[in-house]
Amino acid sequence: MSSYKTDNKSGLPVLYLQDHKQALWKKFHEQFPNGMQRTSFMTRLDEDLGELCMTCNECGYSVFAKIEKIIESHVTDPGIRKELVNDSQILKQYLRRDYTKQLQIDDMGNAIHIPCVSHCLRHAFGDCNQDHPKICQSCESLFEFFVKLQNNLDIMHYQDFEEYKKQLISFMSHHARKTYLNAQLNSNLLQLDSDEALLIVDYKMRILPKSARETKSEFFGKRGWSLHSILIYTKNSETQNLNIQAFDH
Structure with a gap:
């Protein structure tokens, strides 16, 4: 079972969080209408991701x-x-x-x-x-x-x-x-043709305790269980839409 977060409508993995900032803001604002404003939310999100x-x-x-x-x-x-x-x-x-x-x-x-x-x-x-x-x-x-x-x-x-x-x-x-x-x-x-597939293979993350904010140097300096992930892209020959599958090892 993949640990990728999936989109509710399409069921596809959320590949790039940056592409979904507006959706995150909308969800946050609905849940906390009196919380921080949009500019502060986006700034905080960028800092946390950065x-x-x-x-x-x-x-x-x-x-x-x-x-x-x-x-x-x-x-x-x-x-x-x-x-x-x-x-x-x-x-x-x-x-x-x-x-x-x-x-x-x-x-x-x-x-x-x-x-x-x-x-x-x-x-x-x-x-x-x-x-x-x-x-x-x-x-x-x-x-x-x-x-x-x-x-x-x-x-x-x-x-x-x-x-x-x-x-x-x-x-x-x-x-x-x-x-x-x-x-x-x-x-x-x-x-990409309909009879081809594009594979992206990389180490995605580790399963271990972590602090609220840390750099990659701090993150990779700790012992833990690494997830080896594979994204497989294929194209539907009829609709030309991309199909994406994610696998963790």
Whole structure:
């Protein structure tokens, strides 16, 4: 018996929780009409999901938390402190949600050239010989943010800021890779014939006690029983709809 949560209407496994955020909010709001508002709910949901990925946690969320802690502790001017924290929040939202929306991949899984070098996956793969005359102000704000930090904080923090900047660039690279790889799955599913099957095999989870929030490094450092999961995609020859089966071992 599969441990995947299934959709009530279709009976299919819920593969990506991100695709069902609106459904989760609707269910929560119906059960707790006087509870937190939608924006707070979505923010909390993103934070809870985000820390499950070690790269996102170490190169993204933890970095912003450390930066904001430095700002709160060492910037004495309340106006500048508020401005820097606000800049940090805006940058975090862009890198986490909006950056990947700028990347373009066609239905066949091929990266598309974009005039902005920060958004051109072909350039990132070393496979683009076209010009990139445009500059994304949102991406440039990453570097401007650290310049502003250095202008308002002591030199003792400069080395940490350089490391944090490198980590956030790695955070962007991680999201770019994830976006490209997800597109490859969609491309393969589009090309799937009725007499073919696509199998995805991976270790999904472990059966063990866990804290409310923990990173993957903490999670995989514990002993437990790992579930080896297989997703099998097939296509109905008449309706062209995908059939999905999930098996845990």
